[in-house]
Amino acid sequence: MAETPKAPPIPPRAQDDPAAVRVALVLTAVAIMAFFVVVPLVNVFVQAFANGVHAYWDNLFHDADTLHSIKLTLMVAPVAVGLNLVFGIAAAWAIARFRFPGRTLLTALIDLPFSVSPVVVGLFLLLLFGLQGTFGPWLRAHDLKIVFAYPGLVIATAFVTFPVVARELTPLMEALGADEEVAAVSLGARGWQVFRLITLPNIKWGLLYGVILCNARAMGEFGAVYVVSGHIAGKTDTMPLRVEKLFQEYNLPGAFAVASVLAMLALVTLFVKTALEWKTRRDLAEAHRLQTEGAES
Amino acid sequence: MTADVNRRVLPGFTLSLGYTLLYMSLLVAIPLAAGFLKASQLSLGAFWAAVSSDRAVAAYLLTVGASFASAFINALLGLLVAWVLVRYDFPLKRLFDSLVDLPFALPTAVAGLVYSDLFAPKGWYGRFLVPLGIQGAYSRLGIVLVLVFIGFPFVVRTLEPVLQGLDADAEEAAACLGANRLQTFVRVVVPSIFPALVTGFALAFARSLGEYGSVVFISGNMPFKTEIAPVLVVARLEEFAYPEATAIAVVMLMISFVTLFAINLLERWSTRHHG
Numbered sequence: 102m103a104e105t106p107k108a109p110p111i112p113p114r115a116q117d118d119p120a121a122v123r124v125a126l127v128l129t130a131v132a133i134m135a136f137f138v139v140v141p142l143v144n145v146f147v148q149a150f151a152n153g154v155h156a157y158w159d160n161l162f163h164d165a166d167t168l169h170s171i172k173l174t175l176m177v178a179p180v181a182v183g184l185n186l187v188f189g190i191a192a193a194w195a196i197a198r199f200r201f202p203g204r205t206l207l208t209a210l211i212d213l214p215f216s217v218s219p220v221v222v223g224l225f226l227l228l229l230f231g232l233q234g235t236f237g238p239w240l241r242a243h244d245l246k247i248v249f250a251y252p253g254l255v256i257a258t259a260f261v262t263f264p265v266v267a268r269e270l271t272p273l274m275e276a277l278g279a280d281e282e283v284a285a286v287s288l289g290a291r292g293w294q295v296f297r298l299i300t301l302p303n304i305k306w307g308l309l310y311g312v313i314l315c316n317a318r319a320m321g322e323f324g325a326v327y328v329v330s331g332h333i334a335g336k337t338d339t340m341p342l343r344v345e346k347l348f349q350e351y352n353l354p355g356a357f358a359v360a361s362v363l364a365m366l367a368l369v370t371l372f373v374k375t376a377l378e379w380k381t382r383r384d385l386a387e388a389h390r391l392q393t394e395g396a397e398s
Numbered sequence: 399m400t401a402d403v404n405r406r407v408l409p410g411f412t413l414s415l416g417y418t419l420l421y422m423s424l425l426v427a428i429p430l431a432a433g434f435l436k437a438s439q440l441s442l443g444a445f446w447a448a449v450s451s452d453r454a455v456a457a458y459l460l461t462v463g464a465s466f467a468s469a470f471i472n473a474l475l476g477l478l479v480a481w482v483l484v485r486y487d488f489p490l491k492r493l494f495d496s497l498v499d500l501p502f503a504l505p506t507a508v509a510g511l512v513y514s515d516l517f518a519p520k521g522w523y524g525r526f527l528v529p530l531g532i533q534g535a536y537s538r539l540g541i542v543l544v545l546v547f548i549g550f551p552f553v554v555r556t557l558e559p560v561l562q563g564l565d566a567d568a569e570e571a572a573a574c575l576g577a578n579r580l581q582t583f584v585r586v587v588v589p590s591i592f593p594a595l596v597t598g599f600a601l602a603f604a605r606s607l608g609e610y611g612s613v614v615f616i617s618g619n620m621p622f623k624t625e626i627a628p629v630l631v632v633a634r635l636e637e638f639a640y641p642e643a644t645a646i647a648v649v650m651l652m653i654s655f656v657t658l659f660a661i662n663l664l665e666r667w668s669t670r671h672h673g
Binding site: 116118119123129131134137138148184191194195198200201210215218220222224225226230233259264282286291320323341345348357367368370374 | 426498602
């Protein structure tokens with residue numbers, strides 16, 4: 102009986118690594134992530150609830166200074182985010198839709214706050230608006246207070262977070278292209294109509310993520326706010342500053358309680374990001390399916 | 399050129415660019431100018447004395463050294479994590495992928511608080527590490543560790559798209575020519591992702607240079623030992639030594655600008671070689 106020739110073994114695909122290597126690398130990567138990211142995150146909540154839910158609640162809502170810091174953060178962040186939202190849309194429109202001299206420089210300058218230390222930002226605001234600052238005497242004469250007060254917190258927060266929305270929107274609008282907007286204009290739409298009916302629906306999800314990320318950064322801003330606030334408890338302490346003060350006072354359960362709220366904010370931000378990425382991928386697949394179906398029929 | 403068509407056709411060029419420039423000059427240019435103006439009012443001798451004091455030099459060296467070390471560690475860890483996320487499938491992969499961005503979203507004060515607690519003698523890591531003589535909290539090691547956390551997403555997120563876009567052909571050719579996987583990785587994969595790796599490294603480095611919020615919790619802030627430059631600026635401010643604080647801040651800005659410039663050059667270099 103003739104032996105059937107054995108099929109040659111299927112050669113491993115060139116990009117596949119041996120199973121042992123694969124398992125080892127995955128385990129190492131998971132261990133790295135666990136060590137640096139997951140365990141710290143879990144630790145925040147474990148420490149915050151170490152003395153039970155009741156103590157957690159008291160630490161957050163029965164401490165007058167903590168309560169004030171929560172209110173202050175809720176008053177500062179939305180204003181800074183609102184300012185940066187308008188700026189982000191304007192900057193993305195200018196940079197993604199037009200070519201002009203200095204465009205590359207402008208793009209680079211928008212990234213500036215990412216590489217300038219927040220402490221330096223705060224210091225420069227002090228030099229401008231502080232008592233001995235450039236505008237100090239004038240502000241004093243008109244009984245206006247910027248540093249060590251609410252306006253300073255807003256300015257410092259806005260400075261540090263101003264690139265966030267612009268950076269989310271610019272690549273998105275560049276990828277979308279201007280065809281739909283040009284078509285709308287040629288059909289007689291006016292400026293705001295184009296923006297409201299064409300641009301805004303196209304960028305809304307990117308815009309939403311930009312706003313949420315900007316808000317997370319604004320609520321969590323520490324260095325610049327630390328310098329311009331003068332950290333007066335019950336007056337100019339925002340939530341991150343309150344975390345630091347409680348830490349200095351060795352009130353760790355209190356510090357972790359405030360920190361856990363900020364950590365939840367970060368988790369919500371990540372969740373929205375993941376959900377939006379998932380939705381974008383599904384929309385793309387859907388568009389692809391419609392296109393191929395259209396081609397077949 | 400489509401660009402010129404756009405400007406004639408699409409509305410809002412003057413409005414959007416004008417508003418952008420106005421907002422940026424009010425918010426950014428004026429404070430920066432004020433800072434440099436104040437620094438220039440110092441006499442050269444006073445400026446030099448402030449920026450070259452032993453304590454200041456120790457702080458710059460620590461800032462740059464710790465940033466470099468953390469960015470280097472991040473380059474290695476980030477390469478591994480990006481590789482695993484792009485090439486392999488494993489349970490909870492999506493969750494891990496999302497968590498890579500946590501350091502971008504988590505306030506730095508929270509990171510500092512939790513790291514200092516983890517590495518304290520009674521903390522979850524400290525109770526194992528401190529008996530071995532590894533002091534994570536209130537040490538230079540702690541600064542590097544928390545900076546690794548802060549810069550973690552940069553290398554991963556810069557490498558991921560490059561690894562995804564890598565052609566299978568080159569690796570297949572290497573395999574056909576008899577290279578094993580390690581040789582292929584070192585000789586074929588690494589050279590093509592190297593520019594992205596360097597960019598990720600530089601971004602993490604630049605981010606670490608100015609970091610304050612997290613380091614202030616874990617470093618203990620001892621002059622000459624664990625005091626980074628931003629902490630020194632705040633210390634000078636709290637002594638109301640504004641001119642000294644400004645001088646040191648200007649030096650930090652210079653270091654940031656040089657880094658930023660280097661990153662731009664790097665990006666240009668990498669697009670020229672791999673664009």
